Amino acid sequence: MGTDDVATAEDEGGLVFHPMDQFIVKPLFGGDTVNWYTPTNVTLWMFFTVVAITLLLVAGTRGRAIVPSRVQSVAELAYGFVYKMVEDVSGKDGVKYFPYIMTLFMFIVFANMLGLIPMSFTTTSHIAVTAVMAMAVFLTVTILGFVLHGVGFLKLFWISSAPLPLRPILAVIEVISYFVRPVSHSIRLAGNMMAGHAVIKVFAAFAAVALISPLSILAITAIYALETLVSFIQAYVFAILTCVYLKDALHPHH
Amino acid sequence: MATETESHGDEAAHGGADAAHGGAEAVGMPQLDFATFPNQIFWLVVTLVVIYLILSRVALPRIAAVLAERQGAITNDIAAAEDLKLKAEEAEAAYNQALADARAEAQKIIAEAKAEMQAELDAATAKADAEIAAKAAESEKAIAEIRAGAMQSVEEVAKATAAEIVAAMGGKSDAKAIDAAIAAQLKG
Amino acid sequence: MEGDVVQMGAYIGAGLACTGMGGAAVGVGHVVGNFLSGALRNPSAAGGQTATMFIGIAFSEALGIFSFLVALLLMFAV
Numbered sequence: 001m002g003t004d005d006v007a008t009a010e011d012e013g014g015l016v017f018h019p020m021d022q023f024i025v026k027p028l029f030g031g032d033t034v035n036w037y038t039p040t041n042v043t044l045w046m047f048f049t050v051v052a053i054t055l056l057l058v059a060g061t062r063g064r065a066i067v068p069s070r071v072q073s074v075a076e077l078a079y080g081f082v083y084k085m086v087e088d089v090s091g092k093d094g095v096k097y098f099p100y101i102m103t104l105f106m107f108i109v110f111a112n113m114l115g116l117i118p119m120s121f122t123t124t125s126h127i128a129v130t131a132v133m134a135m136a137v138f139l140t141v142t143i144l145g146f147v148l149h150g151v152g153f154l155k156l157f158w159i160s161s162a163p164l165p166l167r168p169i170l171a172v173i174e175v176i177s178y179f180v181r182p183v184s185h186s187i188r189l190a191g192n193m194m195a196g197h198a199v200i201k202v203f204a205a206f207a208a209v210a211l212i213s214p215l216s217i218l219a220i221t222a223i224y225a226l227e228t229l230v231s232f233i234q235a236y237v238f239a240i241l242t243c244v245y246l247k248d249a250l251h252p253h254h
Numbered sequence: 255m256a257t258e259t260e261s262h263g264d265e266a267a268h269g270g271a272d273a274a275h276g277g278a279e280a281v282g283m284p285q286l287d288f289a290t291f292p293n294q295i296f297w298l299v300v301t302l303v304v305i306y307l308i309l310s311r312v313a314l315p316r317i318a319a320v321l322a323e324r325q326g327a328i329t330n331d332i333a334a335a336e337d338l339k340l341k342a343e344e345a346e347a348a349y350n351q352a353l354a355d356a357r358a359e360a361q362k363i364i365a366e367a368k369a370e371m372q373a374e375l376d377a378a379t380a381k382a383d384a385e386i387a388a389k390a391a392e393s394e395k396a397i398a399e400i401r402a403g404a405m406q407s408v409e410e411v412a413k414a415t416a417a418e419i420v421a422a423m424g425g426k427s428d429a430k431a432i433d434a435a436i437a438a439q440l441k442g
Numbered sequence: 443m444e445g446d447v448v449q450m451g452a453y454i455g456a457g458l459a460c461t462g463m464g465g466a467a468v469g470v471g472h473v474v475g476n477f478l479s480g481a482l483r484n485p486s487a488a489g490g491q492t493a494t495m496f497i498g499i500a501f502s503e504a505l506g507i508f509s510f511l512v513a514l515l516l517m518f519a520v
Contacts, residue, residue, distance in 0.1 A: 020282065020283055020284055021284075023284040023285060024284045025284060025287070025290040025293065025294065034289055034290045034293045035292075035293065036292035036293050036295075036296045037293075037296065038293055040290070040293055040294075040297070042290075042293065042294050042297050042298075043297045046297050046298065046300075046301040047301075049301065049305075050301055050304050050305055050308070053305055053308065053309075053313075054308055057308070057309065057312075057313035057314075057317070058308060058312050058313050058316075061313065061316050061317055061320060064316065064319070064320050064323075065320075066320075066323060066324050066327055068320075072320075075313075075317060076317055076320070076321060079314065079317045079318075079321070080321070098314075099306065099309055099310040099314055100306070102309055102314065103302060103305050103306045103309055103310075104302075106305060106309070107301065107302060107305055123294075123298070125285070126285050126294055127285045127286070128285070128290070128291045128294040128295055128298075129294055129295075129298050132295050132298055132299070133298070133302075190285065194285065
């Protein structure tokens with residue numbers, strides 16, 4: 001079943017909505033094919049993300065003021081927030097991975113927020129993007145665990161506090177849940193972003209009907225506010241889960 | 255019916271155009287269009303590396319330095335405040351000491367003044383006593399003189415009276431006998 | 443005709459899949475409600491557990507997102 005059928009069916013209903021059209025990857029400078037190097041809207045919005053992060057964290061802290069300006073205090077707040085999270089969740093020895101987690105957090109939070117700008121493209125709504133990040137976290141954590149603890153890392157799945165007969169069963173469950181981690185890690189973020197934007201788009205389509213347009217505009221406003229919250233919370237959750245996985249790699253003993 | 259066919263035709267043309275445009279509409283969900291995956295992954299990796307470099311080379315050390323500097327400044331300020339507080343306490347102690355000293359001094363001065371006054375008073379009292387005693391002695395002497403004078407007058411009057419009486423009686427007044435008799439009477 | 447039946451099944455399935463999101467809503471509400479009732483009993487310990495609460499929310503919410511994803515797949519990708 002393709003878009004054509006869906007669009008046809010919806011057109012017959014009198015409403016035109018293409019909630020998924022906003023996620024289409026398009027080449028920036030025309031052309032038909034999307035090669036791996038083609039500059040697309042993904043490139044554009046990722047570039048904006050980099051620019052926004054640079055503006056906040058580099059240009060904002062240019063003054064190096066003891067008494068910070070507004071932008072600088074936001075940058076320091078972000079730094080302190082992520083730093084404390086890494087320290088609290090992963091422990092003191094997790095602090096040296098702080099730049100990686102800060103990179104992920106800043107990228108996700110800015111990509112999410114920029115995606116809320118009307119007509120923009122949300123890079124984090126794509127499973128390809130989030131899956132790469134989640135797989136990167138998963139592989140890093142797994143390799144780190146084996147490098148630091150060798151075979152002892154497998155104790156993560158052998159819960160010594162459980163009664164002995166239960167341990168093999170728990171080990172199977174633990175292994176499954178370990179390998180499901182990158183899936184849920186990536187789909188959570190992409191799904192949240194996709195869902196929110198698609199819902200906004202659906203309500204936007206309802207706004208074309210004069211009778212219910214005030215209601216739908218109200219709904220768009222409410223969903224937009226919720227999405228702003230979700231954008232931040234999902235970045236937070238992604239970062240904190242990364243910290244939790246990192247803690248498992250650093251201290252596999254329960 | 256005709257319109258419906260037309261709309262179908264339009265859609266078909268539209269879909270065809272879209273397919274020709276991006277090739278992305280082959281799947282309903284753009285997220286599952288695997289043709290765009292290499293592109294996204296490539297740009298994502300580029301972006302993440304750039305962000306990582308910016309953060310780890312420039313932003314994070316700078317913010318960490320600023321925070322450390324601020325922490326240092328705050329610590330220094332707290333230490334300075336502690337210092338000043340100590341100084342203030344010292345000053346207060348000194349003030350209290352001075353106050354106590356002044357009080358003691360005042361007490362001493364008061365005591366001295368009191369003693370001096372007492373001494374003066376004693377001296378004045380003694381002097382007055384002596385004067386009074388001297389005056390009393392003088393008066394007593396005067397009284398004694400007066401008394402002696404009176405006794406003498408009494409003697410003379412007695413002698414004269416006795417001589418008169420003797421003369422009146424026709425006798426011859428013997429001065430010596432009269433004197434002896436009066437002296438004997440007065441001795442009584 | 444056969445395609446129509448498939449399409450109908452897909453749409454019905456998508457609708458059914460969306461009921462899963464209600465379960466996620468219940469789960470998230472449960473997590474936050476219990477956190478709140480615990481936090482009001484012992485407010486001093488609440489601050490340190492906010493992160494745990496968010497992790498719990500994330501896990502239960504992920505399942506709702508999965509059902510949403512299934513619905514989307516049925517609507518657009520089957």
